[in-house]
Structure formats: structure tokens, C-alpha cells
Amino acid sequence: MLTLSARFWIGSLVVGAASNGAMAGGARSADAAASAALENSQSRLCYGAIAAAEALTHIPDAFLSAIGRVESGRVVSGTGTVAPWPWTINAAGVGHFYATKAEAVSAVYQFQAQGVRSLDVGCLQVNLFYHPEAFASVDQAFDPAANAAYAARFLLSLHAQTGSWPRAAAAYHSSTPLLGQSYQQKVLAAWAEPDRPLPAATPDAAPPQAKPAPAKTARPAAAPPKPPIIETAAASRPTTGFTRTVGLRAAPIGMGRSLMAYRAMPVRLAMGAPTALR
Numbered sequence: 001m002l003t004l005s006a007r008f009w010i011g012s013l014v015v016g017a018a019s020n021g022a023m024a025g026g027a028r029s030a031d032a033a034a035s036a037a038l039e040n041s042q043s044r045l046c047y048g049a050i051a052a053a054e055a056l057t058h059i060p061d062a063f064l065s066a067i068g069r070v071e072s073g074r075v076v077s078g079t080g081t082v083a084p085w086p087w088t089i090n091a092a093g094v095g096h097f098y099a100t101k102a103e104a105v106s107a108v109y110q111f112q113a114q115g116v117r118s119l120d121v122g123c124l125q126v127n128l129f130y131h132p133e134a135f136a137s138v139d140q141a142f143d144p145a146a147n148a149a150y151a152a153r154f155l156l157s158l159h160a161q162t163g164s165w166p167r168a169a170a171a172y173h174s175s176t177p178l179l180g181q182s183y184q185q186k187v188l189a190a191w192a193e194p195d196r197p198l199p200a201a202t203p204d205a206a207p208p209q210a211k212p213a214p215a216k217t218a219r220p221a222a223a224p225p226k227p228p229i230i231e232t233a234a235a236s237r238p239t240t241g242f243t244r245t246v247g248l249r250a251a252p253i254g255m256g257r258s259l260m261a262y263r264a265m266p267v268r269l270a271m272g273a274p275t276a277l278r
Contacts, residue, residue, distance in 0.1 A: 039076045043083035046072070046123035049144035050084070053152035063165060064124070064152055066191035067172060070183070071125040073190075086144050090120035101142050108138050124151035 050065045068084035074097055076083050087104040089096045091111045098104040104121070108128070111119055119128045121141050126134055128141060134150045135141040151172075158168035169187040170180030 040079070042086060043076050043081075045086050045144040046084035046148070049123060049148035050152075052145070053148040056149075057152045057156045059152060059155060060165060063169075063187075063191055064148070064155060066187050067151075067155070067169060068123050068148075069190050070186045071120070072123055084123045086123050086142060086147075088120075088122065088125065090125055091116050092118050101139075104142055105138050108141075122147035124148055126150055126154075 046068055047065065050068050053059070054061065054064050065084075069082055072084045072086075072088035073082045074085045074088075075081070085097055087098040087101055089098070089104060089107055089111070091107075096107065098107060108119060108121065117129045120126065121128060121138075123144050124147055126141065126147055128134070128138075131150070131154070135146060140146050155168055155172055158171045159165055162168050162171060166184050166188060170184040173183035174180045
């Protein structure tokens with residue numbers, strides 16, 4: 001039979017172990033919250049830069065943002081929100097997400113040292129090989145404002161060549177018809193979903209220690225009521241994958257329509273092969 005002092009000693013060990021476990025769990029929760037807050041704040045860098053570029057170039061509301069989500073979108077920890085990530089690289093067709101700008105810049109130099117020439121970088125995944133004059137340096141290529149500004153100007157030039165925003169989106173990705181049309185449908189599907197604001201970021205969040213894992217899952221969002229479904233007579237005409245076909249008529253510079261205006265205008269989807277090279 002245990003003495004009273006022995007029972008007290010064993011009880012103290014149990015209480016101490018439980019207390020240590022609770023403290024460790026609380027520390028892990030705090031680390032996870034700090035990491036999620038930092039991801040929030042860095043994802044906001046792309047959204048802010050893209051919105052400014054859209055306003056300056058009169059691109060339809062949130063259209064470039066939809067391209068950003070298709071190009072570099074990842075799920076932000078703790079929110080389920082898909083947002084463009086500024087420290088993203090696609091190296092020869094393989095996507096990579098990095099925790100910091102410094103890591104992404106370093107990775108570009110490593111890929112180039114390995115002989116990889118085709119590198120898409122930043123919020124809008126501008127290709128450094130096909131656009132060698134786009135940025136003064138690799139560091140500037142990852143600057144969200146510089147990246148979004150160049151992508152907006154490029155998209156605007158494609159719109160001038162093709163005469164429609166869907167065709168411009170296809171050409172942004174590829175001049176190959178099948179690749180361009182598939183990408184076009186992804187962009188229009190993303191554009192049909194409203195941007196969901198990210199939660200407020202915590203300014204004092206500590207940087208994460210591990211590289212964020214890639215994630216391309218669709219975000220759950222309660223969509224607002226949509227316009228009536230528009231039936232098309234030609235069954236062979238490709239659609240965007242959502243409940244209506246969408247086409248965007250060319251708008252004069254300085255007279256861009258709003259997002260709601262474009263969504264409310266039921267016209268046919270323009271799917272002709274783009275002529276511009278990316």
C-alpha cells in the first residue's frame with residue numbers, strides 16, 4: 001500500500017504532465033494562428049496590387065484577379081480561401097510555393113543554374129524567358145505591384161489584338177487553341193465567383209518555419225443569386241463550365257464596364273484562336 005507521501009508525489013507528476021501538455025498544445029495553436037495570419041497578410045499583397053493595376057488599365061472588375069487565382073492560387077491556412085500567392089514559381093510546368101520572397105528569389109537562381117529556362121513567377125506568373133525585358137531584376141519580378149502592373153499591360157495589349165477579354169485571357173496562357181481555351185474556361189469560372197475578402201491579418205505574426213504546402217482545392221463560398229440561365233442553340237459550342245455562356249465586347253479605353261454589368265449581359269462566348277504569343 002502506498003503511503004500518503006507517495007500518493008501525493010505521484011499525483012504531482014500527473015498534474016505536472018497534464019499542465020505541460022496543455023502548454024505545448026497552446027504553443028502549437030499560437031504558432032498555427034501566427035502562420036495563418038502571416039499567410040493572410042502576404043496574400044493581400046497580390047490582391048491589393050492587382051486591384052490597383054485593374055483600376056489603372058480599366059480591365060473589367062476582378063478579371064485580372066481571377067487570372068491571379070488561376071495562376072498562383074493556393075488555400076490560405078485557416079480560411080479555406082483561395083488567393084494568389086506572391087512567392088510562387090512554375091518551373092518547366094511544375095508549381096512551387098515559397099514562404100518568403102527571399103526564398104523564391106533564391107529558387108529562381110537555383111533553377112536557372114540547373115538549366116531551367118521557362119520560369120513563371122509572382123502573383124500573375126509572368127514568364128521570365130518570354131518576357132526578358134519585363135523586370136529590371138528577379139527581385140523586382142516578385143514585387144506584387146511590378147508583377148501585376150506588367151501583367152495588366154500585357155493583358156491589355158492582348159485585348160487590343162483579339163478584341164475580347166476571354167480571348168485575351170486565353171492568349172495570356174498560350175497561343176495553342178486547346179490550351180488557351182481550357183485556360184479561358186478556368187478564368188471565366190473563377191471570375192464568375194465573387195472574391196471573398198480575407199480576414200484581417202495580425203501585424204505581429206511571426207514568419208512560418210516550414211514552406212507552405214501546395215494546394216489547389218476549390219474554395220467553399222456562398223455565391224450571391226446569379227442571373228437566369230441563358231440557353232444556347234448550338235450544342236457544340238464550348239461553355240465556361242458554369243450556368244451561362246459569357247462573352248465580353250471590347251470597351252474603349254477609359255470606359256471599362258463594371259463586373260456586374262458584364263455578368264448581366266448574356267452574349268456568346270468568343271472562342272476563336274488567339275493570334276498573340278505568350
